[in-house]
Amino acid sequence: MSAGQSPIDTFLSEAAEILESLEGHLLELEAAPDDSERIGAVFRNLRTLKGSGEMFGFSALAHFVHRFENAYDAVRAGRARVTPGLIDVSLRARDHIARLIEIGTDPVENARIERAPEARTLVEAIDACLGAPGGAGDSSSPAGRATPGQPAGAGPRRYELTFAPGLDALRNGMRPAMLFDELAMLGQTEIACFTDEVPCLDELDPTACHLAWKIRLTTDRGRAAIEDVFIFADDGAVTIGDAGPAEGTDGGAGAAGVPAATTQMRTIPSASAAPDPDGRGAGAGAARTESVRVQSFRLDQLMDQLGELVIAQARLNRIADQMREPGLTGVAEEIERLVTGLRDATLSIRMLPIGMVFARFRRLVRDLSGELGKDVQLVTEGGQTELDKNVIDSLGEPLVHLIRNSVDHGIETVERRRAAGKPEQATVRIVAEQLGGEVLVRITDDGAGLDAAAIRARAIERGLIAPDADIAPEALYQLIFEPGFSTARTVSNLSGRGVGMDAVRAVIGELRGTVEVHSVPGRGTTVTLRLPLTLAIIDSLLVRVGKGVFVLPLPSVMECVELPAAEAGRESGRSILKIRDQLVPFVEVGHLFGFETDPAREARIVIIAAEGKRVGLVVDDIIGQHQTVIKSLSAYHRDIAGLAGATILGDGSVALILDPPALVKSNPPISLEAAW
Template sequence: MNLDSARQSFLAEVAELLQSMEDALLALEDDPDDPESLNAVFRAMHTIKGTGGVFGYEAIVEFTHTVETLMDRVRSGQVPLTRPLIATLLECRDHTARLVDAIVAASVPDGPLDPDLARAGESLLARLGRSGDADQDAAAVARSEPDAKYLPVVSDLWMITLRFKRDTFRDGIDPLSFLRYLGSLGELVHVTTRLDPEARHADDFDPESCYLQFGIGFRGEVDKPTLAGVFEFADQDCEIRILEPDTAHSKYLELLAAVPDEQVGWIGDLLLRIGALTRSELDRALETQAVEARGSTEGDTKAHKRRVGEILVEQGSIKPAVVEQAARTQEAARARRQEETRFIRVDAQRLGHLIDLIGELVTSSAAIRVLVKRAGIEDMNEVVDGVDYLVAEIRDNALQLRMVPIGESLSRFKRVVRDASRELGKEIELVITGGETELDKTVVEKMIDPLTHLIRNAVDHGIETPEVRRARGKPAQGTVRINAYHDSGHIVVEIADDGAGLNVERIRAKAEAAGLVKPEDVLTREETLRLIFAPGLSTKEQATNLSGRGVGMDVVRRNIEALRGTVELDSRLGEGTQVTIVLPLTLAIIDGFLVGAGPDQYVIPLAQVAECVEMDAERSARQQGEHYINLRGEVLPFIRLTDLFENAGIQQGPRRESLVVVRFGHHKMGLVVDTLLGELQTVIKPLGKVFERLRGVAGATILGTGDIALILDVAELAAIAEGQRAGAGKRSAVA
């Protein structure tokens, strides 16, 4: 096996497990008794410990084993789960991530740890130890209170009940020999001898019959099958019941959680595998089940057939909690196996290469259509249509493979908000909606940093302290909302808070002081708010450890625009702020609308095209020198692509132009072009650093004819049109 590949798989698995652990711990803050969340935390540590052991990462094994052991005590009720303990466990989760990264990256995995990392781990383990001891003391006090009668009695003894049959002596069996052999395996703490209740009088006794019954308290390092083996030769001559101690009970729960999915089968076999059940106990339960089935009608059998686990509990062979955990393990394994059959793990680079090849296939398909049209082969049109359809289907399905629910990434912000609100002394709730909305994994990964910045700004600078909120008539707890949804081939992510909002006048004053605008400049409210995205602008006087002064919004804007997206901001003083991000679903292939302007061709993302309007020569001439047009009573800013890119060329006779109305967010604008060439599938090619300052262009593509067409950035064109309308005049495409 390729060791590097195995390590990468280990890192990917650890990342998923730690995210699952974090989600479970945050859920436990609201519901500390949720068994699924408790098991998720335990499983995460247990699995990381096991896989780390395979690679020989002893430091990981030692740390996770301690956390796993504590979680086992929490699951069994020995240690109550308090908020301070949850906070410590979250820190353990973070330390595990750092530990894994440090050890996997080290040239010698079993070498000494970084001293700071080692000290941090020791400190956390010490805190876990104190938490466990203190919580166990608290639990002991709780058991001494009136409600204690409803709690299980803690015992470290095996309780064994022997009821010999009447023919025991006749079969040559000495009951006391079993006690002597049992004593050689451990300590007989107490032995209670009783007579068969049916033989209470001397006249009832038969000197050759056995009437003995034993109740034994046994202590020893043995398992249930070993104890059952002591009485193997007498299983036909006596009834045997073995009840495990609480320590064994906890061990069974741990063993059940550790059973690999492929080894989880029928519940009886599962209990035998972990040693919680003996074969004779299982056979007795199956016999009881069969007898009950024979004594019932067919309809009653189907409706009332009791499960084996229920019969085992009734017979006293096993504790209900162990059966319940076994049933949960069985169900969880079945669900995971079904899930695994639906999914396979694929290297993202391979998937990216597949998308690139499909992009080339799209280009080749377009070239075939052009050649067929030139050759005038009518019979080939139907075949070409079929190929185009199949290519489109392959393209859409391949792109769908890279789609992931955005909620998986948004859930990490719960921890960000939780930690930040505690650090700042605020009460903040994070509400996430639309988590099922799917987006290209590449886009998701690149939008995390901008979203993190916006969330921290909302928590730090947006939401007020509880005292301030109460004084303003608001609830003490503030709310930050993240909402995601699809809209016209794009994904929209809204980050909103009900905090203090932004002061437009203060923004204007700061912008003037920074030289971004002049005092005589007239700006609308929206234009003033947009100044927040200017480099270095902030309305905060003091910096904080969490998000500084709130600067860096220009970085957010640049990162979003690098993804061919747009970002808008709306805010009301005293009510809150909302930032809206609009992104394409994928960065690889898009449906486009091909237009011509001068000698060149351009592609407009089809999802942003609202309509096309023909402009006659008179109307076109009338609009020369203007930067807006009246379209059915709506004033639209517009740009002539020939003016923008300075490629008008030589025009013979009156120019016949068309207006392509495009939308971006909640706004519209027009693009004046010479020709409308129709829809096409297009592969986006980056332009490279030489053209990185080219305004209004998102990329390029190769057409079926072999010509190159520029893909237009509608958001950037809108900014240019707005500047023209404000009197900035014609701006060159090259800054």
């Protein structure tokens, strides 16, 4: 738990991770219903949720998960099997658990939700799945209720337990009453409480546990089920004694007159336990500290401080260059080396595998397939590719829109696929790969492809293009990202309002990324998201225009060429340069931002790539590469088209960061149609 974070916040964070893991295991189990490892993983997820929920007062959560857990306990024990119906109800139950976590610990709300029809319906559905043919069998039969540690047909047995929690047990969230309620669900219980260790009132600490209990339990569930109840009671010592068959059953190995076998359960020492004098527990302690949970805002603070350090280091380098003092130069170089290492280490902390985002889409594709009556599988590749945490946090919504669009609009029905000679099962593929300073995320489907004629007709209808416009397919496909653009003539609960793709471009633009679309009729569509590795510090190219300095993100820069004098002096209004048999439109950066430029200068053109197009930016000079710390613009400058932010240079001056995609879309001098 990180400093300043409450135990409840820690539980909520861990519960979100467990639910994501649970959903993944359930979907994997659907494809391999006999996978014992996945069955065990689902059971452990549920057991952890129930135990943690009990500790922190989520009573409705604990009671519901207990019924859910029983189902997979039966599957794990071989009394039931995994069926499509069980997976369906399990996924619905998982969603219900998420809502129970949102409700919190309010007792009134918990009581209301426990009595809600939805909870009862889910419990009945779970029980119905277990009672299906090949499922749990007759629950009234002893054999049908056998569990690990209890042979089938052995009948009920009597166990004697002692439970003596540690002094810190209550402070650490353990609730003995909940454990006893769970024991009562296993069978008949008789509980005696020992108060011998309770101090006098003047010395009593109300947060400490001075009690111990002795429990007599009659159950046919076996020792393993009892041990499961106390699996999270790490602060206490539990002993379980087998006192033999219950009265009225036949004898056996544990018959009356045979001494009861007593075992001591292994318990995990609490955080307050004394250190191991022999050091034999060092390995376990080291394993528990291999990772530390840190709140994201602390990483943001660290990144901000690192950015200031990079700026200060650039200023130091500039001063050292001006003074030409060997001693100062040596110190500046050493500090630069240390700052570079610190920068790389800090950025790596913020990098997370993009597979964390991919995992949640398997459920989305499954649900959409069922709702639309289509057979679609999701395939992901490159999940180990890493991206900045803030980029990953913002990437979920755009990918949801793109996947929904592929399944709803791109993928044909089974009948149409069969008629077209395609496999009945369609495929949506998400592939991520790192390319230089960018990460490319491709969403590909093998559906019908985009209908260029319908897109063109809709664009003409809305006045986005002229009826006689000659526009390339790639540029035409970009129109689907216009606000409110949709070729659907009817509105459904999934699509037709034209807001999804607009949101995709807006979010990707805020991340300083670009969207490219490629489609082949009858074969499918590929949408490529180009994203920066990080949003904090980027590699860039510094250019000078007049008296100002601008920054271009290096991944967008393709090449730099001289501007021919004939082109520089042309006043025809058509600014197009031919580079290696390709027409590239270009624009004067100085004219865009009101800088005066010398017509007689030796100008250069920086060719950038944006949204699948090549555009030239005319500048006075190219200064060189630079590590740029991105600073947000003020509220007065935030809406200026073509600017993505600002940075502070080594001499203390401010340089504006250009936004290549925005420049392409906002510049009247750039005649893209003429270039194509």
